[in-house]
Amino acid sequence: MKFKTLDEADLSGKRALVRVDFNVPMADGEVSDDTRLRAAIPTIEKLRQGGARVVLIAHFDRPKGKRVPEMSLAPIAPALAKVLGATVAFADDCVGEPARAAVEALKPGDVVLLENVRYHPGEEANDPEFARALAANGDLYVNDAFSAAHRAHASTEGLAHILPAYAGEQMRLELDALNKALGDPQRPVMGIVGGSKVSSKLDLLRNLVTKLDKLAIGGGMANTFLYAQGHDVGASYCEKEMAETAREIIRLAGQNNCKLFLPLDIVVAEKMAPGAPARVRGLGEVDDDERILDAGPETVERLGRAMANSRTLIWNGPLGVFEIPPFDKGTVEAARLAGNLAKSGKLVAVAGGGDTVAALHHAGCAEDFTFVSTAGGAFLEWMEGKTLPGVAALAQ
Ligand code: ADP
Ligand code: MG
DSSP, X not given: OOBOBGGGOOOTTOXXXXXXXXXXXXXXXXXXXXXXXXXXXXXXXXXXXTTXXXXXXXXXXXXXXXXXGGGOSTTHHHHHHHHHTSOOEEESOSSHHHHHHHHHTOOTTOEEEEOOGGGSHHHHTTOHHHHHHHHTTOSEEEEOOGGGTTSOOTTTTGGGGTSOEEEOHHHHHHHHHHIIIIISOOSSEEEEEOSSOSGGGHHHHHHHHHHOSEEEEOHHHHHHHHHHTTOOOTTOOOOGGGHHXXXXXXXXXXXXXXXXXXXXXXXXXXXXXXXXXXXXXXXXXXXXXXXXXXXXXXXXXXXXXXHHTOSEEEEESOSSOTTSTTTTHHHHHHHHHHHHHHHTTSOEEEEESHHHHHHHHHHTOGGGSSEEEOOTHHHHHHHTTOOOHHHHTTBO
8 A cells, every 4th residue: 555645745834634643541630651642743743844734633532422521632732742842732622613713823833732533423423524624624634543543433534535645654654564564574474473362363363374474372362272272271261162263273374374383381370370389381281270371481482483583573462471470471581582583683573462562561672673563453453454444545
């Protein structure tokens, strides 16, 4: 897919309507993690330097088409101003008179944030009339919210059909990284998929085995695969009803020449509790009252070798219950191996997923990865091979 970027836009004096993701964590009315605000800065700065009037639109939480004061974007404006080092005005509504007046007051280089788009039912309904009301305050549309691109809403999709549409800098970064990882990767390309459930990642596994040269399965979902192959999993988390599906994925991998890596050894404990006595076991050595909570050392070592023999890695889902030490060990070691390979330029390593990102930070190696996506749902849908409506609408 090809997109227009801001380098191709005539910005001077124009009103740029920019869809950003400011759905940030808040505590006591204050922004507690400003990662998403910082992610929007390159686009905002580029627009300001080009002499555009910057009109930011965003959603916050799920007000379901009504005004919910607790879900106002008002506290975000001063937080953004701090990160940006410039004044950020705020308009009490994203359409109608308040928006019109606030945008009219902007001089080139000025920035305004409009109130939560989801206060209006037309946003999630992708109502063309609502999209036109939003478009009234822009000469061009910039989508910088990859993380909202799996939704076909007025501000993420509809606007791209009304105004000249551009990919923002963060959107471009994300799409480039994803394309390097799965669209057009350097081969061999390897995947690691972990996490708890096979059932929540079925589409993802089915898509990946057709695209990757190697796929390692870990975490709770590996238990289901082991069970499907006739191994005892004791008291482990396991979706026994998914056994046939697991076998189907193993067959699909074979048909597509995707080498599957299932655990060789595992770490078990009787209790899922911090510091619980952990034992390394071979497959089939799990007692009835034991749970598989992490990948074993041989498994991690083999993953490391497979990564070292790959050019590209895409990772979603931890290899064990990383929130509860010592069951973080497999995930932490594998993450550090991947991080070191990426840092030394031997591997393009891309990771995403809420818990995966938390696990990489826990391992202290998120910075070493080539790219870490904070997009959550959009990242997963993209890994499933789905077309993201917000991205498709930007394509020329
Ligand atoms: P992401 O958010 O990155 O997509 P998931 O939500 O799919 O990842 O999976 C993360 C969860 O999987 C974590 O809470 C982790 O504790 C759990 N998990 C990993 N391994 C196991 C296991 N062996 N048994 C039970 N849960 C596990
Ligand atoms: Mg999760």
